[in-house]
Amino acid sequence: MFDDFFIRALVAGLGIALVTGPLGCFVVWRRLSYFGDTLAHSALLGVTMAYTLELNIALSVFIISSLIALILIQLQKKTNLPGDALLGLLAHSSLAVGLVVIGFLTFIRFDIMGLLFGDILAVTTDDLLIIWTGGAVILLVLKLIWKPLFASTVNYELAEAEGLNPDRAKAIFTILMAAVIAISIKMVGLLLITGMLIIPAAMARNISDSPIKMVIYSIIGGLLSVVLGLFSSLEFNTSSGPSIIVAALILFILSLLNIKQSIKLKN
């Protein structure tokens, strides 16, 4: 069944959308889109490390992204630079270091475009296993930390005062972010992963009035984007990542119609 590359890509993409849906909602709520971007940029370094040390790509990306997240937290504590400057510093320098290291690894032929924008041909049966088991673990952990994470997103002090331990939830969420980037890098590409997190969630925000609804619509939006994106990628011979993101963008634009309507209703 998974012999066909297209079926593999579809199954991989759907698995990713199931995870990015709920995680993306938190990225939007907690204003972490640039943080997600930084982790994704550092993924290139993770990929080069995977090739040099002959590690699994997802594992190696996960390690590097977590490391970058840790460095960020340390820099925030030790310097007086604003958060966005630190994020930019880490994002671009880790991307640059990654590209320089690739230059040294002349013995390996890299598909840079595939790394940056995703490549459906690259998805193997092993990748499917990683995406679905990794995704299941991510979702399970997210469900476990849902209450403290959501409460502290609404108000940190309320969560802390009422004994929910928001700091722990935040730390775990950071690890989940690194993990979702690790499992989706092959499919969507490192420049576009954040789009997969944010765009379906932003679309869902336009049509929901409760957190649970937003999560559900975000998942549905992600699944639709994957299906539409991959079919058009096959049809028009375009990269898988951009095609999926464009599909998500179209859904987002459609969701704007809902906002216009509700504003009209209010008037």
Place this chain on the structure above:
Amino acid sequence: MSRENNTLVKLNNAGFKQNGKWLVEGVTLAVEKGKIVTLIGPNGSGKSTTAKIALGIYKNIEGSVEKYTNKVGYVPQKISIDWTLPIRVQDFMLLTENIKEEKIDEALSLTGVIHLKNKSLGNLSGGEFQRVLIARAICKKPELLVLDEPVQGVDYTGEIALYELIKKISDSLHCGILLISHDLHTVMTATDYVVCLNGHVCCSGSPMDVARNNEYKTLFGEQASKILSVYEHKHDHVHSDEGEIKKN
């Protein structure tokens, strides 16, 4: 029961320093079951800080806090919900604990905002939101309730009703309440113990004791002292024309 068993939270010489400046220091107080402890003091005197120390929100504190309960309800002074979160009143009620539907309805009815249950939190007025905050804090049946100016922005009649409700809750749930309030009238009628802060504990004791205290008078003026005496029924002193209190 001994005094120790009734204690819900206890601050021992506690203080908190931020950027090298003491927000509050040397606070010793205890909140017991069924008792209302009120913090009063001018702006910037460390009332909210003291509440946050008691709640464990501030970690690196001087002195110590002993907390004997995890069932806490908190109404913070400032809370802003941002539009990126689609959240209705009923979702907000479940924020820190899963609570049965009937309990939620009951609490929202008590604070007079049951009609807002399906409304988005972002569309509430200040007073409405305050009532929702109180409902949320009481509906989890806490052992310790910390209310930081809980009736700010609430209309005058609502204010009285809410303070009555708070008193009723303290009696029926037998929970301890740490209250921060600017309304000296209310404070003095309902409170068991008053702590007057001004960066440190100025004076503390029963409402009457505090009212008589000279430091309290300097902080709040003679007028405030008179307000308190309205609620005093034992008449163990008289007031001179200048507002001085003379013991009988």
